[in-house]
Amino acid sequence: MDAVPAINEVLHFEERLLSIEDPQYVFFLRNLSWPRFATQIGYLSVNFPSRYDFALSFAGSERGIAEAIFTRLQEGEFEVFYDKNEQHRILAADVEDYLRPIYQSDAQYIVALLSREYPKRIWTKFESEQFKNRFHQGAVIPIWFTDAPPGMFDESARLGGFTFDPAGNVEAQIAEICEQLRRKIGEARVASP
Numbered sequence: 001m002d003a004v005p006a007i008n009e010v011l012h013f014e015e016r017l018l019s020i021e022d023p024q025y026v027f028f029l030r031n032l033s034w035p036r037f038a039t040q041i042g043y044l045s046v047n048f049p050s051r052y053d054f055a056l057s058f059a060g061s062e063r064g065i066a067e068a069i070f071t072r073l074q075e076g077e078f079e080v081f082y083d084k085n086e087q088h089r090i091l092a093a094d095v096e097d098y099l100r101p102i103y104q105s106d107a108q109y110i111v112a113l114l115s116r117e118y119p120k121r122i123w124t125k126f127e128s129e130q131f132k133n134r135f136h137q138g139a140v141i142p143i144w145f146t147d148a149p150p151g152m153f154d155e156s157a158r159l160g161g162f163t164f165d166p167a168g169n170v171e172a173q174i175a176e177i178c179e180q181l182r183r184k185i186g187e188a189r190v191a192s193p
Contacts (some may be wrong), residue, residue: 009022010022010025050105050106050107050108051079051102051106051107052079052080052081052102052106052107052108053073053078053079053080053107053108053109053185054073054078054079054080054081054107054108054109054110054111054181054185055080055081055102055103055106055107055109055110055111056069056070056080056081056082056083056111056113057103057110057111057112057113057124057127057128057131058112058113058115058118058124059113059115059117059118059120059121059124060117060121061115061117062113062115062117062118062145063084065113065164065166065170065174066082066113067082067084068170068171068174069111069113069174069177069178070082070085072174072175072178073178073181073182076178076182078181078182078185081102081106081107096126099126099127099130100130102130103127103130103131104130104131104133104134107139108139108185108188109139109140109141109181109184109185110131110134110139110140110141111141111143111181112128112131112140112141112142112143112156113143113145113164114142114143114144114145114148114156115145115147115148115166116145116147116148116149118148135156135159140156140159141159141160141161141162141181141184142156142159142161142162143161143162143163143164143177144156144161144162144163144164145164145165145166146163146164146165146166146167147166147167162176162177162180164177
């Protein structure tokens with residue numbers, strides 16, 4: 001802000017406080033059409049239908065892959081529910097009550113990492129029970145692990161998703177998955193009213 005004197009005259013930023021001294025400028029900002037402004041400067045939308053763009057559902061044994069997906073999506077400025085990031089909010093809360101709305105409706109898309117361990121874990125069973133009705137809404141994006149036994153995830157077999165080979169180039173596969181997720185959410189934002 002110091003580099004542009006005209007901005008420095010109307011906006012003041014000190015530590016974490018931004019203030020505006022000019023009442024006419026305050027009036028202008030309050031009456032600005034922010035959705036139109038965001039579109040004009042290149043954003044797809046500022047109206048978000050869900051608290052999270054994506055919620056990750058995975059067995060603990062796939063935490064490294066889930067974290068890599070989370071990190072890459074977060075770098076792309078997407079809101080992603082990743083349990084490790086929410087630990088402070090979950091503390092002292094009923095975990096089921098906290099997670100239920102996230103998987104039922106608070107995330108626009110559920111990204112399910114369907115490994116051989118997925119159906120064996122208590123929390124993935126709980127999570128999948130919450131989002132099972134969303135399969136038919138086009139809100140569940142499966143990632144089938146190649147080492148999972150065939151037929152293990154019959155419910156998701158009709159959906160478009162990703163095949164993930166844990167023995168392959170993990171970084172390249174994650175990059176491709178995240179690129180396709182970025183494109184999916186971008187089209188959804190353009191299509192939303």
